[in-house]
Structures are given as C-alpha cells and as structure tokens.
Amino acid sequence: MGMPKTSSDDTQQLTEIKNRADFQLAAVQAHDLASQGFSVSIFAALLLLFAMIANTFGLSPIWVALFCNNAAALILYGAGLRSAYDVAEWRRKKAGLADIRLGKPAQSLIAFVTSPWSQQPTEGPDRIDRWTGSAFFAGRSLLLRIGARPLWVASLSMLACLIVYAGWTLRADSTVIGTPFLLIIAACLAFAFLLLVTERRLAAIDAAEWPEAKAISQLARVPIFVLVLSCFCLFLSTRGSGLSIKLLAALGGFVALVGLEFLLRALASMFRPQNDGREPALIATSLVAGALQWPPQPLVSIQLELRTRHGIDLRQIWAFSFIRKTAPAIILGTLFLGWLLSGVREIPMTGRGVYEQFGRAQAILHSGLHIGLPWPFGRVIPIENGSVHELATAVSTNDSDEPLADAEGPAPESANRLWDASHISEKSQLIASGTGGGQSFQIVNMDVRFVYRIGLSDQAAMKAAYRVADLPALIESTANRVLVHDFARRTLTDVLSEGRLSLANDIASALQKNMDEQNSGVEILAVVVEAIHPPAGAANAFHGVQAAQINAEALVARERGTAAEQTNEAQLNASLAQNNATATAREGVAASEVAELRFQAEQSAFHEAGQAFLTEEYFSKLMMGLSHSKALVLDHRIGGSIAPTLDLRSMMPLVDPDTSAKPNTPYQSEETGP
Numbered sequence: 001m002g003m004p005k006t007s008s009d010d011t012q013q014l015t016e017i018k019n020r021a022d023f024q025l026a027a028v029q030a031h032d033l034a035s036q037g038f039s040v041s042i043f044a045a046l047l048l049l050f051a052m053i054a055n056t057f058g059l060s061p062i063w064v065a066l067f068c069n070n071a072a073a074l075i076l077y078g079a080g081l082r083s084a085y086d087v088a089e090w091r092r093k094k095a096g097l098a099d100i101r102l103g104k105p106a107q108s109l110i111a112f113v114t115s116p117w118s119q120q121p122t123e124g125p126d127r128i129d130r131w132t133g134s135a136f137f138a139g140r141s142l143l144l145r146i147g148a149r150p151l152w153v154a155s156l157s158m159l160a161c162l163i164v165y166a167g168w169t170l171r172a173d174s175t176v177i178g179t180p181f182l183l184i185i186a187a188c189l190a191f192a193f194l195l196l197v198t199e200r201r202l203a204a205i206d207a208a209e210w211p212e213a214k215a216i217s218q219l220a221r222v223p224i225f226v227l228v229l230s231c232f233c234l235f236l237s238t239r240g241s242g243l244s245i246k247l248l249a250a251l252g253g254f255v256a257l258v259g260l261e262f263l264l265r266a267l268a269s270m271f272r273p274q275n276d277g278r279e280p281a282l283i284a285t286s287l288v289a290g291a292l293q294w295p296p297q298p299l300v301s302i303q304l305e306l307r308t309r310h311g312i313d314l315r316q317i318w319a320f321s322f323i324r325k326t327a328p329a330i331i332l333g334t335l336f337l338g339w340l341l342s343g344v345r346e347i348p349m350t351g352r353g354v355y356e357q358f359g360r361a362q363a364i365l366h367s368g369l370h371i372g373l374p375w376p377f378g379r380v381i382p383i384e385n386g387s388v389h390e391l392a393t394a395v396s397t398n399d400s401d402e403p404l405a406d407a408e409g410p411a412p413e414s415a416n417r418l419w420d421a422s423h424i425s426e427k428s429q430l431i432a433s434g435t436g437g438g439q440s441f442q443i444v445n446m447d448v449r450f451v452y453r454i455g456l457s458d459q460a461a462m463k464a465a466y467r468v469a470d471l472p473a474l475i476e477s478t479a480n481r482v483l484v485h486d487f488a489r490r491t492l493t494d495v496l497s498e499g500r501l502s503l504a505n506d507i508a509s510a511l512q513k514n515m516d517e518q519n520s521g522v523e524i525l526a527v528v529v530e531a532i533h534p535p536a537g538a539a540n541a542f543h544g545v546q547a548a549q550i551n552a553e554a555l556v557a558r559e560r561g562t563a564a565e566q567t568n569e570a571q572l573n574a575s576l577a578q579n580n581a582t583a584t585a586r587e588g589v590a591a592s593e594v595a596e597l598r599f600q601a602e603q604s605a606f607h608e609a610g611q612a613f614l615t616e617e618y619f620s621k622l623m624m625g626l627s628h629s630k631a632l633v634l635d636h637r638i639g640g641s642i643a644p645t646l647d648l649r650s651m652m653p654l655v656d657p658d659t660s661a662k663p664n665t666p667y668q669s670e671e672t673g674p
Contacts, residue, residue, distance in 0.1 A: 021209045022091060022208070022211060023091045023092075023094065023095040024095065025209060026089075026095055026097060027092045027095075027098065027100050028100065029084075029088040029210055030089050030092055030099075030100070031100035031101075031102070033081050033084055033088060034102060035102065037081040040223075041078055043074060043191055044071045044075050047067045047070050047071035047074070048068075048163070050184065051063075051064050051068050051071065051167060062237050062244060062248060063181075064167045064169070065167045065169055065245070065248045065252065066233070068166055069164060069167060069226055069251050069255055072160040072163040072252075072255045072256075073160075073225075073227070073255050075156055075163070076157065076219070076222060076255065076258055076262060076284075077220060078156065079157060079262060080216055080219040080284035082152050082156070083149060083153055083282055084216055084284070086148075086280060087281075088212075090279060090280055147269070149269070150283060153262055153265070153269075153283045153284050154262075154270075157260070158263060160255065160256075161256050161263070164255050165256070167252065168252045168253075170249055171245065185231050188230070189228070192223070192224050192227035195220050195223055195227075196224055198220055199221060199224065200217075202217035203217040215282055215284075215285045218286070218289050218292070218293070219284065219285075219289050221289060221292040221293075222286075222292065226251050229247065232247075233247045233248045254288070261287065262284055262286065265283055265284070265285070266283055269283050339374050340374055341374075342374045342375045343371060343372050343373055343375075343378060344369065344370070344371055345365070345370045345371075345372065346368075346370075347366060347367045347370065348367060350384075350385055350386070351382055351385050352364055352365060352366050352367070352383050352384075352385045352461060353365045353380035353382050353383055354380065354383060354461065354462065354466075355372060355378065355379075356378065356379050356381065357373055357377065364458040366385075367385075384453070385454075386453060387454075388453050389451070389452055389472075390451050390528075391450045391452065391472055392447070392448075446529070447529075447530040448479075448483065448507070448527065448528070448529050448530070449527075449528045450479055450511065450524060450527055450528075451524070451525045451526040451527070452475060452522050452523060452524050452525060453522075453523055454522060455521050455522070455523045459521070460521035460522075460523070462521070463519050463520060464521035464522065467519050467520060468520050468522075471520070474520060475515070475522065478511060478515065479507075479511055481514075482511050483507065485510070486503070486507055486510065490503075504528070504529050505527075507527045511524050511527070512524045
C-alpha cells in the first residue's frame with residue numbers, strides 16, 4: 001500500500017501560511033485571547049455574585065441593574081474573545097506552532113471547575129454508561145454538523161440577554177453609597193481602564209498581523225461604555241435624579257441589542273458548511289458595537305462589507321452621491337420647518353392650555369388648533385378641563401402590583417371593608433369622647449375620599465397653573481387639617497350614628513373654604529365617607545360595647561312592652577267587669593219594671609173580671625206547663641160510651657174514693673194517673 005504524496009499546491013499553500021504574519025503570531029494571539037477571556041470571566045462571575053447578593057438582601061434596584069448590565073456586557077465581550085480564539089487556534093494548528101499554556105493559577109482554577117465533568121476510569125461499562133455513551137456520540141455527531149463555534153456564541157448571547165432581562169427595571173429609589181460600594185465602583189472603573197488599554201492596543205495592531213483585532217477592539221468598547229455610564233448613573237442616583245434608572249434601562253437595552261445581533265449571526269453561521277480545512281470566520285462581530293466611535297460612521301462598515309464581499313461600491317452610484325450632497329440642506333430645512341411647526345398647538349376636547357409669550361401668560365386656549373410663536377418663544381401649559389379626580393386621605397391606593405380580578409370570581413383584597421382588617425386607604429384619627437364623666441379621646445380608622453376638579457373658569461385655570469405646584473399634595477394636607485379640626489368637636493357615637501350624615505357636608509364646605517383662601521382654583525365636588533370604624537385591634541372590644549348597649553336597649557324595650565301589655569290587659573278586664581255589672585243591673589231593673597207592669601195589669605183585670613180572670617189565668621198557666629209534657633189520664637169511671645171529663649177544681653177535699661162502688665157505675669173523681 002503506497003504512501004500518499006503531498007502535491008505541489010499543498011506545499012505552496014503551506015509555505016504561504018508559514019510566511020503570513022497572522023499565522024506566525026497565532027500562538028501568541030491565542031494565548032492573549034485566552035488570558036483576556038479568563039480575566040473577563042472572573043470579573044463577570046463576581047458581578048453576577050454581587051447582583052444575587054443585592055437581590056437577596058433587598059438593596060436598591062439600581063444596584064441589581066448595574067451589576068446585571070455590566071455582567072452581560074462582559075459576557076458578550078467574552079463571546080467575542082471566544083470566537084476570535086477559535087480562529088487563532090485554527091491558524092496555530094495549521095502553522096504547526098506549539099501551544100502556549102496559561103499560568104498555573106489559571107490552570108488550577110480551570111481544572112477545579114471542570115473536575116466534576118472529567119471522565120473517571122471504570123472497570124467496565126454498565127448500562128448507564130452505554131446509554132450516556134450513545135447520547136454522547138449522538139450529540140457529538142450533531143455538534144459536528146452544526147459546529148461548536150456557533151453554539152458557543154449563541155449560548156453566551158442568550159445568557160447575556162437573560163441576565164439583562166433579570167435586572168431590567170424602571171423603579172428608582174434613593175441610593176446611599178457606603179464604603180463597600182465605593183470599592184465596587186472603584187474596581188469597575190479600574191477594570192474599565194484596563195479594558196481601554198486593551199482596546200487601544202488592539203486598535204493599533206495592523207490588519208495584516210491580526211485581522212480580527214479591529215473587531216475585538218470595537219467589541220471591547222461595549223463593556224467600557226456600560227461600566228463608565230453605569231457609574232455615572234449611580235452618581236446621578238445619589239443626587240436624587242430619576243434619570244439614572246432610565247439611563248440604566250437604556251444601557252440594558254443596548255447590551256440586549258448587541259446580544260440579539262450575536263444570536264442572529266450565530267444562527268446564520270449554523271447553516272454554513274462546516275469545513276475544518278477552511279479558515280473560520282469571526283462570528284461575534286456587531287454593527288451596533290461598531291457605532292461606538294467618533295466621529296460616528298454607521299454606514300462605513302456596511303459599505304466596506306458590500307465592497308469587499310459583493311463588489312458593490314456605493315460611492316460610484318450617482319443617486320447616493322446626490323443624496324450625500326443635498327442631505328445637509330434637506331436636513332437643515334426639515335429641522336427649520338419642524339421648528340416653525342412647533343408654534344402650532346392642538347388642544348384636545350378634554351383639555352385647555354395657558355398660552356405664554358416670552359414667559360408671560362396671554363390667554364386661555366380651549367380645544368382646537370392654535371397658532372403662536374415657536375418654541376421657546378411661545379409655549380402652552382396644559383390644564384385639565386372638567387376632569388374629575390378622587391383623592392384619599394391616607395397613602396395612595398395604587399394597585400398596579402395587584403392582579404386584575406375576574407369579573408365572575410371573588411372580589412379582590414382591596415375591596416375588603418371588614419372592621420377586623422386594616423386598609424391601605426384608611427387613616428387613624430383622634431376623636432373626642434367622654435369616659436366616666438370625664439373628657440378623653442378615642443382612635444378611629446376612616447376612609448374619606450375627596451372628589452375634586454379644576455374650576456371651569458379661566459381664572460381658576462390660571463390659579464391652578466401658577467399658584468399650585470403639587471395639587472394632590474395640597475388637597476391632601478389641607479384635607480387632613482380640616483379633618484383634625486372637625487373631628488375634635490365630635491364624639492365616636494355621634495360620628496358612627498346620626499352625625500355621619502352631616503359630616504360629609506361640613507368637611508366639604510370647610511375644605512372648599514380653605515382652597516378658596518389659598519387661590520388654588522380647585523372645586524370640591526363631593527366628600528365621600530366610605531368607612532369610619534375603630535382600628536382593627538379594638539374592633540372586637542367595640543363590638544362588645546355595641547352588643548352590650550344593644551342588649552340593654554333590647555331589655556328595656558322588652559320590659560316596657562311587657563308592662564304595657566299587662567296594663568292594657570288589666571284595663572280590658574276592668575272594662576269588661578264594669579260593662580257586665582252595668583248590663584246586669586240594667587237587666588234587673590228592666591225585669592222589675594216588667595214585673596211591676598204585669599202585676600198592675602193582672603190586678604186591674606182581677607178587679608174587672610174577678611174569678612173568671614183567675615180561672616183563665618190558671619188554665620193558661622196549666623196549658624203552658626203541660627204543653628211540653630206527656631200525660632196519661634186513667635179513671636175507672638170512664639166508660640166506653642161516656643166522654644171523659646177532667647175536673648181540675650181544687651175545692652174538693654183530698655180523700656180516697658169509695659172502693660165499694662161498682663166499677664160500671666160512673667162518677668166524677670179527681671184522681672188521675674200518669
């Protein structure tokens with residue numbers, strides 16, 4: 001089997017590679033890039049550690065944003081160093097140069113970090129090793145197709161974007177800088193100076209010696225720019241400026257934009273054919289980072305890339321030459337026209353404005369288009385026109401952090417009005433009371449809201465624009481003073497009962513009077529007393545007092561009802577007894593009168609008829625007595641042919657009849673039988 005022979009083209013290409021300066025210096029460049037990458041990685045890890053500490057201990061959000069932005073910028077710079085290291089390492093291997101190792105501290109740290117993933121020798125592969133080996137070979141084949149260089153850049157870019165997203169915020173707090181934080185700022189500025197020295201050194205290298213040096217120097221300006229401006233933002237924050245957190249958020253957006261550009265370039269390079277025999281291209285280049293130069297030339301890099309890669313020279317195109325010549329005049333004319341158009345103002349339907357000329361108020365402009373002097377000679381101060389606002393007496397009830405409640409779900413926590421919980425919109429207030437015959441005070445929680453607007457007149461708009469700097473703060477302070485004065489002459493019982501009806505009107509009139517005295521131009525529309533109750537800690541005791549009072553009043557009412565019921569029952573019984581006695585007496589008198597009349601009538605009839613009246617009266621009484629009775633008259637003297645005769649006279653002697661008489665002989669007898 002014959003040995004392969006080296007062709008003349010390969011020999012000539014190898015000779016050219018050995019004669020090129022970038023291949024001859026590849027080992028030194030790779031060592032330089034590895035050292036810089038190691039230093040950048042250590043400092044980025046420290047910044048991430050500081051960000052985690054600041055977030056854990058609840059420090060100001062500006063510290064978290066500062067550490068995250070700088071760590072992300074250093075990670076992107078490390079991604080550029082890693083991409084350039086791959087190119088330099090390929091050249092070193094092609095030139096056959098020996099590798100220059102890092103120092104012993106760096107090698108020890110790298111070995112300590114990579115020791116958990118180092119392969120340990122085993123006696124024999126088990127099932128898990130075979131599975132992991134299969135997965136390793138599959139991942140290796142995929143890695144050979146995609147390439148390790150794009151994956152490194154894409155991973156670091158995504159990590160930088162996630163770090164920026166984790167620390168991005170617009171909530172500013174006052175920052176007090178202590179000695180430890182001064183040391184951190186000094187370290188950041190010192191590292192920025194070292195990066196500046198590295199950037200100047202790379203910018204001075206000739207492109208023939210190191211083609212990637214210019215791109216790396218442009219990329220080094222990103223962490224320098226972010227470090228310096230972050231320290232400046234921290235200085236502004238100590239002075240109480242709200243611009244600091246916004247500037248930090250803008251820096252985070254700039255770093256995220258560079259990271260997204262790296263990610264797109266890495267994804268695009270994955271579709272290129274992977275050939276180890278071809279010199280790899282630098283992936284981590286950025287047009288956004290290239291804009292950090294003076295004078296700014298954003299189109300030079302695009303023009304150079306088009307001329308180098310595609311042979312298109314934009315300078316030879318007449319249209320671009322004409323645009324370049326006429327652009328200054330067009331831009332200046334556009335700016336002048338825009339400055340003149342700043343004198344045209346549009347006032348919306350729900351607003352109005354105070355028009356000023358040379359710093360003096362001229363008139364009140366209502367809705368519509370208005371033409372005046374351009375800025376800064378003329379300006380319009382916007383004023384509300386009839387917008388109604390609501391203000392609470394306590395802290396602001398801003399529920400931006402609270403999630404929106406479902407329309408068909410349970411009510412949010414802010415709607416809880418029970419007395420056993422404190423509310424953010426309520427304020428404690430002292431109120432007069434009487435305890436044990438002496439004067440004292442009590443504490444109540446109240447939720448009083450003021451509905452106001454700026455007056456509709458032009459004079460009210462002028463007052464609101466020039467006499468009041470912070471209208472809600474003025475209303476809140478004045479309302480608190482009015483509430484203190486008003487509650488000083490009221491008691492808790494009065495406020496919680498009938499006095500609550502007049503409370504809102506008294507507070508509204510007093511507050512409107514104070515606003516008019518201060519020439520604020522504010523019109524108080526209504527005062528809404530949503531809740532007045534004892535504080536949450538004393539709610540149970542006050543409930544017990546109210547329950548005892550209600551029970552006492554209920555007992556008194558119950559006893560009064562019982563007494564009234566018994567009194568009415570006694571009166572009813574007495575009335576019934578009196579009526580019965582009166583009726584009985586009247587009936588007796590009437591009966592006696594009837595008896596008297598009957599006696600007189602019978603006496604008169606006896607004088608006129610004599611014995612006949614008595615006999616007739618006797619028979620009538622007998623008929624009345626026998627009318628409802630059954631009588632059977634038996635007499636042995638009554639025969640079949642003789643009609644019965646009943647002699648009821650009483651003059652005959654009561655003697656027994658003669659038993660010797662014959663039964664067939666009839667005779668009269670007074671004996672009767674049933």
